[in-house]
Amino acid sequence: MNITIRPMTVNDYKQVHDVDVMTQKQYLGAKFDQMSEDEKKSHLVSRKSEFQINVDTGYCFVAEDEMKNIVGFVLANETLPFHGKLYIRYIGVNPEVQGQGIGQLLYNKLIEKAKETNADKIVALVNN
Secondary structure, eight states, X not given: OOOEEEEXXXXXXXXXXXXXXXXXXXXXXXXXXXXXHHHHHHHOSOOHHHHHHXXXXXXXXXXXXXXXXXXXXXXXXXXXXXXXXXXXXXXXXXXXXTTSSHHHHHHHHHHHHHHHTTOOEEXXXXXX
């Protein structure tokens, strides 16, 4: 599978949202399907109201296959007022293609961008 990592755009919303839903279903299992729409929205990171803000950070990327389907994404931002420190809000990869190095490609692109912008730290929280 040929994967291209590129900056996220507002036009990516629908596909990013779809991957977000898939990964939340994978993480939460049947519990996700039993939630109200408001509860589901609270678990999703791809909120339409915040999407433009995420794109504008310059630290959000998508992984695209050769058919231009988005199969993964990473949302990150600079932690203001602490310039030079990036915070990874979320990384998600379509469950059907997990284990193929797509998450690593997304991390590599974020690290490359961090170096370009002189960010000296990248921070992430991990759920188990």
